[in-house]
Amino acid sequence: MRVAVLVLVVGLAPWAARADLPPAVRRLAEEGAAALQAGRLEAAQAALEKAYRMKPSPLLLQQLGEVARAQGQVIVAVDLFRRALAEGGAELSAQPQMQSAVQEPLGPRTELAISGEDGAFVLLDGRLVGVLPLAAPLLVSAGAHEVRLEKDGRSVKTRIELGANRPAELRFTLLPPVAVLTLTEAAVVIAEHEAVPAALRQRLLQAATEQAVRERVLLLPRERLEGLAAAPGLAGCSDDLTCQERLAEKVEARYVLVVRSALQPPAGGGRPVGQGTWRFSVRVHDVSAGALGASGEEVCASCGAEEAAQRLGALVRRVLREAATRPRGTLEVEVKPPQASVLVDGRRVGVGAVRRPAFAGEHEVRAEHPGFLPYRGTVLVSDGQVARVQVELVKGLEPVPSRGARPAPLYRRWWFWTAVGGAVATTVAASIVASTYLLPLPPPPREFPYPRILDF
Numbered sequence: 001m002r003v004a005v006l007v008l009v010v011g012l013a014p015w016a017a018r019a020d021l022p023p024a025v026r027r028l029a030e031e032g033a034a035a036l037q038a039g040r041l042e043a044a045q046a047a048l049e050k051a052y053r054m055k056p057s058p059l060l061l062q063q064l065g066e067v068a069r070a071q072g073q074v075i076v077a078v079d080l081f082r083r084a085l086a087e088g089g090a091e092l093s094a095q096p097q098m099q100s101a102v103q104e105p106l107g108p109r110t111e112l113a114i115s116g117e118d119g120a121f122v123l124l125d126g127r128l129v130g131v132l133p134l135a136a137p138l139l140v141s142a143g144a145h146e147v148r149l150e151k152d153g154r155s156v157k158t159r160i161e162l163g164a165n166r167p168a169e170l171r172f173t174l175l176p177p178v179a180v181l182t183l184t185e186a187a188v189v190i191a192e193h194e195a196v197p198a199a200l201r202q203r204l205l206q207a208a209t210e211q212a213v214r215e216r217v218l219l220l221p222r223e224r225l226e227g228l229a230a231a232p233g234l235a236g237c238s239d240d241l242t243c244q245e246r247l248a249e250k251v252e253a254r255y256v257l258v259v260r261s262a263l264q265p266p267a268g269g270g271r272p273v274g275q276g277t278w279r280f281s282v283r284v285h286d287v288s289a290g291a292l293g294a295s296g297e298e299v300c301a302s303c304g305a306e307e308a309a310q311r312l313g314a315l316v317r318r319v320l321r322e323a324a325t326r327p328r329g330t331l332e333v334e335v336k337p338p339q340a341s342v343l344v345d346g347r348r349v350g351v352g353a354v355r356r357p358a359f360a361g362e363h364e365v366r367a368e369h370p371g372f373l374p375y376r377g378t379v380l381v382s383d384g385q386v387a388r389v390q391v392e393l394v395k396g397l398e399p400v401p402s403r404g405a406r407p408a409p410l411y412r413r414w415w416f417w418t419a420v421g422g423a424v425a426t427t428v429a430a431s432i433v434a435s436t437y438l439l440p441l442p443p444p445p446r447e448f449p450y451p452r453i454l455d456f
Contacts, residue, residue, distance in 0.1 A: 018059075025055045032063060041071055049128040053121065056131045058088030064128070075109050076127065079139035086135035086206055108142040108164035111220070113184065113213045116172035120151035136209060137167070137218055149174065166252065167218035184216045187255035187284070187320070188248050191221065194262035200274050200305050204261060207313035212257075215320045220251060241285055241292070242347065248287045255293070255323065256285040261312065266302070274305025280312050284323040289357045290349060293323030327360035327383035333367070336392045340369035358387075367391050 018026060032047035045067045052060045065080030113134075114122055120132045125146055129138060132149075142164040148157035149172040156177035162168055167186045172179050189208070193201055209219045244256040258281075265276040278300040286293035298315045300308050331354075333342050338352035343366040349356060360383045368374040372393035381387045 021055055021057065025051045025057075028054070029060065029063070032067075036063070036067060036070065039070075041067055045071075045127075052128060052131075058084040058086075061130070062088070068127070073127075075106055075139060075141045076124070076129070078106060080129065082139060083130060083135050086202060106139075109139055110142060110162050110164060111137040111167045111186075111218050112140045112147075112160075112162065113137040113167070113169040113218055114147070114149075114172070115169065115213075116149050117151055117174055120149045120172070120174070123148040123150065133210075135206060137213070147179070149179075167220075169213070169216060169218075182216065184213075184218050185255065185324075186251065186253035187212065187217050187219050187257045188244075188251060188253045189219045189221045190244075190247075190256065190258045192258075192260045194260070195265070196261050196263045197273055200309075203305060203309050204259075204312055207309035208257075208259065208316040211313035211317035212320055215317055215324065217255065217320050217324075219257065220253060241290070244285045245287050245290065248285075254287055255320070256287065257316070257320075258283045258285070259312070259316070263308075272304065274308065276303070277301045278303050278308040278311070280308075280315055282312075282315050282319045284319050286323055286326075286359075289328060289359055290347060291345065291359060293326060293359075294319045296322075328357050329360055329381040329384055330386045331356060331358040331363065331365075331379065331381055332386060332388045333365055334388075334390045335367040335375075337369060337372070340367045340372070340393055342367055365389050365391075367393060369393060372396055 018029075021029070028047045028051035032044045032051065035041070035044035035047060045064070048060055048063050048067065052064065061080050061084040065077045065084060068074075068080060069077035114132065114137075116132050118132050121128060122130045122132065122134070122138075124138065124140065126148075140162060142162055144159060144161050146157060146159050147170055148155055151174060154174045154177070156172055156174055156179055158170070158179035158181070160168070160170065160181050167184050169182045169184045170179060171182070189205070191201070191205065196204070205219070205221060212219050244258075248254070248256050260281040262279045263274070263276050264279075265271065278298075280298040280300075281295070282297075283295040284293040285291070296315055296319045298311055300311045303311065331344065333344070333350075333354045335342055335352055340352060341348055342350050342352070342354045343364075344354075344356075344358070345364050346366075358381045360381055362378050362380055364376065365379050366374060366376045373396040375391045375393060377389070377391075379387050379389050
């Protein structure tokens with residue numbers, strides 16, 4: 001642990017050489033760095049926090065993260081490193097130690113978005129962790145915490161209780177001093193990039209995150225979810241709704257947000273990095289409804305990187321709003337026998353009795369079980385209403401074929417020979433009486449009964 005701290009501190013340019021910081025800030029930063037190397041962690045934290053209050057800087061956030069890691073506060077350290085990377089650009093991103101530190105295994109945690117007056121300092125459990133507006137939500141361990149906001153001698157604090165993987169938003173006002181905690185929805189982000197420089201991908205994610213927070217949705221990039229990116233069966237989820245549901249269920253997220261971005265640089269080169277034609281596609285899968293909630297596309301011709309990021313953020317916000325406000329009701333399906341599978345719009349959603357949200361409109365409902373004839377019908381779900389379907393399957397002579405099974409040959413079906421026999425008998429009878437009169441045809445053989453719908 002101590003070696004890693006020394007490597008990162010030495011990796012930075014000497015504070016005395018940093019002309020972008022006032023002399024008083026440089027002196028405090030040097031003080032903090034020296035105390036950190038000497039193992040005087042409380043003194044290092046005090047000096048660096050004082051410097052940060054004078055001049056907020058991603059480099060100081062990084063150093064505060066080193067102090068937290070040396071104190072054994074791993075989640076706090078990773079949070080500070082992550083936001084330092086989001087704010088610090090190429091200087092910090094070029095350090096492999098910083099990137100590896102962000103990937104450290106973590107315990108139960110969640111994300112906390114904080115909003116309030118710009119320029120207010122944020123303290124978590126007495127530790128200075130940033131200034132508003134934050135580049136990204138705080139990464140916070142599950143459990144009880146004290147959060148305080150300070151600016152110009154005014155302050156407001158509150159105690160909150162957070163559950164693992166349950167994102168929240170905390171909104172502050174300093175006059176009057178009020179803090180309001182709102183549990184927000186979470187969205188797992190699957191990002192796919194085509195010809196987008198790695199240095200710009202983080203900016204795109206930041207813009208999307210900032211706009212999603214305005215819709216009370218916190219974005220959880222898949223690569224930041226411990227062990228999830230490599231989980232068996234969860235690779236390549238961008239076009240598989242069932243896979244996306246499993247992905248979101250692992251972190252109790254309501255949405256899966258699939259974002260595709262492509263950059264076509266102008267011909268001839270010589271333009272700034274990120275200049276060109278950008279194409280964005282955003283799709284939101286609503287896990288609770290089990291369906292695509294909304295989607296949208298955007299083309300930004302001859303755009304720079306910053307304008308493209310803003311356009312993507314606006315697109316994400318619009319699509320999330322459409323998904324959240326889309327009319328929906330509740331669908332209840334009850335099938336006998338209770339072991340029968342229930343499918344809605346072609347996707348298996350449960351067995352026997354199912355109750356789940358559904359978007360307003362028509363939905364196909366199917367029920368099937370070996371040894372019974374399958375049922376298929378449609379049901380209309382109205383906004384804010386409950387649509388109920390009750391079905392009793394009827395036993396049949398032939399079971400429902402398993403998936404992938406070939407249907408029985410035509411000549412082995414019972415109705416084939418019944419129909420053939422009936423046709424022959426009818427032809428013979430018709431030829432005998434043709435010269436006198438026509439006899440009425442006998443009724444057709446009783447067809448195999450269909451399932452009875454008790455209530456639709």
